[in-house]
Amino acid sequence: MAKTEAIPFGDFMSGDYKRKKKDFKKVSKYGLVLPAALLPLSKVSAAPTGEVVAANAVSDAIKGQIVNAFDPVVELMIALSLPIAGVMITGGALMVMIGMNDRGYGLLMKAGIGYVLVQMSPLFIDLLAGVGAAV
Structure with missing residues (x-):
């Protein structure tokens, strides 16, 4: 039987729960291996800033x-x-x-x-x- 894991909502929305499970490594253009924690976050996975944005399905x-x-x-x-x-x-x-x-x-x-x-x-x-x- 699989164990159910509870993920905090903030971690789920920011995508941090994936980083905790896997240790992503990327190679930069200089050939260095950098852990995912040192890479810049994209806008999609950035932490919420508290800014209110209208989320209309159709603008x-x-x-x-x-x-x-x-x-x-x-x-x-x-x-x-x-x-x-x-x-x-x-x-x-x-x-x-x-x-x-x-x-x-x-x-x-x-x-x-x-x-x-x-x-x-x-x-x-x-x-x-x-x-x-x-x-």
Whole structure:
């Protein structure tokens, strides 16, 4: 059965627990063998300085780029929504005229609701970005 070893959190985050297990040796450009304790620490394995850094999964600049990348698609959907809704409304009105009231009114209702939702899509995207920034 393997023995469980408790590692202090600070040692784990700085990477010191690896150095305690193994004695790393590196050869410098002059051919000298130096123990790992004498080598400079990298930024990743440096000890914490107490400085508070915001750790966002996605930075604000990347969020802005993602939102801006979808702008042409959203603009295309908005531009196409009026002609498509117009065709659907015309089809619904023709169905009402020929006596297919249920299908005609359903098509008119779906065209109206769809048009309004497509026109409001930029508002929904901004709302989602605001909620994401607040979290």
